Amino acid sequence: MAPLTTRAPAKINLTLHVLGRRAGDGYHVLESLVAFAGTADALTLQPGASLSLTVSGPTAGTAGPTGDNLVIRAARNLADRVPGLRLGSFELGKRLPVAAGIGGGSSDAAAALRLLAELNGLSLDHPAVVAAARATSADVPVCLEPRARMMRGAGEEIGPALLLAPLPAVLINPGVPVPTAPVFRALGLQVGETLPGAAHPEIAPRARADDLLAQIGPARNDLEAPALTVVPVIGTALDLLRDQAGCRLARMSGSGATVFAVFADRRAALRAARNVRAAEPGWWVVPTFLR
Incomplete structure (x- = not known):
């Protein structure tokens, strides 16, 4: 076969x-x-x-x-x-x-x-x-x-699959493995404890890029702050992405160390990826679409 x-x-x-x-x-x-x-x-x-x-x-x-x-x-x-x-x-x-x-x-x-x-x-x-x-x-x-x-x-x-508009993006990983457990420990939640914060926005089943970014912009990754205490270079990667022309949103994924940025269009994402590779040639840098 x-x-x-x-x-x-x-x-x-x-x-x-x-x-x-x-x-x-x-x-x-x-x-x-x-x-x-x-x-x-x-x-x-x-x-x-x-x-x-x-x-x-x-x-x-x-x-x-x-x-x-x-x-x-x-x-x-x-x-x-x-x-x-x-x-x-x-x-x-x-x-x-x-x-x-x-x-x-x-x-x-x-x-x-x-x-x-x-x-x-x-x-x-x-x-x-x-x-x-x-x-x-x-x-x-x-x-x-x-x-x-x-x-x-x-x-x-x-939840059910969402038909989101493809988002031009750049993914960056600075080459530092980050096990999940130390990040959750740095978050410091005890069993039975809740974490305060604004509720997650409702996401429409079919969302245009502009509408989606408006919805998730005020949202967050609650593991980002504790991950920065474990691996500070995550902050460097985020700052580098936020400095790129056309960056609309930059955030850490999961418990890190990969960060991503969503860009205005594919051309801006490709340009940003080139700039980041030039600045940090040892990092994993990928222009892509998120969908």
């Missing part, structure tokens, strides 16, 4: 409100508008008798041991729920930075579930696929069908 392939796009948190910490399980409760970038990892599945993974690409070295990769975890979680699940050999082309606040590993895992669902004739809303996604990582469910939508709770509440 011919191999199956798919892309695993970067997940960008256009907003990320932390509402508090649940008393029952201690998880942080979030409300986030998520979009997906044009830049992505690539995943191929060659059907076969056994499950395996090989990783290559520019960021393969930082992806960790293959046996603990989220691709393998997702496949095992689905196999635990579907007797006789057909498996195979995965090949992951790793282009996205790791521990970067853009859900790279979660998007890879969601891509694995998409390919296994295709191979086994399962829909993406099949209970076993959804349960496997939730068991793998909090961000995997929103990445199963990578389209803009609201994500709530600890990642388990996924």
Whole structure:
């Protein structure tokens, strides 16, 4: 059988409100508008008798041991729920930075579930696929069908897909991995505590770029301030983006260190990317569209 392939796009948190910490399980409760970038990892599945993974690409070295990769975890979680699940050999082309606040590993895992669902004739809303996604990582469910939508709770509440106008953007990562746990610790919320702040804006199902930016401009990423205490260079990256002509919004994604800026048009985004690369040639800089 011919191999199956798919892309695993970067997940960008256009907003990320932390509402508090649940008393029952201690998880942080979030409300986030998520979009997906044009830049992505690539995943191929060659059907076969056994499950395996090989990783290559520019960021393969930082992806960790293959046996603990989220691709393998997702496949095992689905196999635990579907007797006789057909498996195979995965090949992951790793282009996205790791521990970067853009859900790279979660998007890879969601891509694995998409390919296994295709191979086994399962829909993406099949209970076993959804349960496997939730068991793998909090961000995997929103990445199963990578389209803009609201994500709530600890990642388990996924809203309907939103038809947002594509946003010209630039993504920057300064090359510093940022594990999520230290950022949440720096936020300092105790179990059962809530975080004050304005409510998240309502997002229209179909939003033009101008309307969307007007809605999310007053919103925020509540992890940005604590992340700056852990990795101060995030502030440098944000300042660099905000200084670029045509920048309409600059914010950190997830728990960092990746930051993004939305620009007036594609030309402005390309110009900004060139300027940032010239200023910081060692950084990961990608002009893209968010949708």
